[in-house]
Amino acid sequence: MMTIPVLVFASYADAFGARTVQVPVSAPCTVADLVSAMRVLPGGDRLPTKPLVALNQAYAKMSASVQAGDEVALIPPVAGG
Numbered sequence: 328m329m330t331i332p333v334l335v336f337a338s339y340a341d342a343f344g345a346r347t348v349q350v351p352v353s354a355p356c357t358v359a360d361l362v363s364a365m366r367v368l369p370g371g372d373r374l375p376t377k378p379l380v381a382l383n384q385a386y387a388k389m390s391a392s393v394q395a396g397d398e399v400a401l402i403p404p405v406a407g408g
Contacts, residue, residue, distance in 0.1 A: 342370035
């Protein structure tokens with residue numbers, strides 16, 4: 328078992344009530360496993376089906392492996408004009 332801190336921004340930070348969410352997961356862990364674990368936390372029901380995730384400052388596929396010490400961030404939808 329490990330705990331991964333996940334950075335959340337904008338509407339995701341509002342949903343979770345914090346800018347960083349400590350997510351307990353089993354090792355080994357993928358991005359998909361981490362997102363699934365976040366869904367059961369308070370506010371996790373507001374995540375989209377496939378949120379955009381950055382792993383160590385690069386966009387990551389759901390199959391990417393997450394290790395203790397990695398920087399993980401959920402990127403909310405962005406509108407522009």
